[in-house]
Amino acid sequence: MSAIDTLATELSRLPGIGRKTAMRLTYHLLKQPAEQSKRLADALVALADNVRPCATCFNLTEEEVCSICRDPRRDAGLICAVEEASDISAIERAGEFRGVYHVLGGRLSPLDGIGPDDLTIPALERRIASGNVHEVILATNPSIEGEATALYVQRKLSPYQLTVTRIARGLPVGGDLEYADGVTIAQALSARRSM
């Protein structure tokens, strides 16, 4: 297989990139200086070689313990449990949360064969047992599987002396009632707060 076809094949393995886009990207790279392809190659190798899960929270990091867990200004007693490390970036972008995280490594999904043993729930329990954790916020996705995962974790944590909360569901800020789905509206109504 030619170098062009090989690269296009590798690129088309990525999600959302079909054969045509892969060819377009390949031809684009051919028009750029060779350094651009090599910088991209170096970045891929560095990613594969250096990035691993944080020993404490399973966030992705290039150190033993991630920068959020190491930050002394953050409240180590407030843990926000998320499905994936990518969810941490989303929450950090919001700039509101000053606690630490715990990456569950997915959601319970019996149909995909993902059970409690495939998630990092025992590690979360060990963190709680060994420290001064006062609250765990369950920030799994508001999907059926995310809800089931939150419910499962909540039950697992019930023996411990701490508050377990769930992120609020409701209408997204800037959203339009007219275009919101019925389940979201129902959630927004039942979770209404006095003003």
Add this chain to the structure above:
Amino acid sequence: MSAIDTLATELSRLPGIGRKTAMRLTYHLLKQPAEQSKRLADALVALADNVRPCATCFNLTEEEVCSICRDPRRDAGLICAVEEASDISAIERAGEFRGVYHVLGGRLSPLDGIGPDDLTIPALERRIASGNVHEVILATNPSIEGEATALYVQRKLSPYQLTVTRIARGLPVGGDLEYADGVTIAQALSARRSM
């Protein structure tokens, strides 16, 4: 900058890939075995190191002369001139053309500072002067710049003993008259053929 941010930055340099898609692709790669990132990196390095323009037609190749120019079953006297090497793949996919190619390396575009000297027109003239070329098909894009380029090349080739043709413009096969733009319809009408 972290390995994750570095890769996301490099990926977001690619056309059609914004910051969000780049992060999504990076996290996707982190969930795959490290070999996938490394195969992609190898393919990028191989592309940068091995692919170069064909000495005859400027098609992209890993040899001195590309496989189309080397193919003895193809008519070396029939040259199809295209703007970019990627146009060759498109024409080859159609499976109709049995001649050879000449990649002009772009189109005339005074606004972008691309003049005749930036294209491979002198090399095309040398090919014609030295061989038995009987026809040059100008297959530049049916855009204003593509038309101007075709016109320029046609004038440059007028001293030579050969036929110069232009690919047909008209309604695309499977297209719909109702949704075709006015210029395409006008071209299709003026280029009508007796049946």
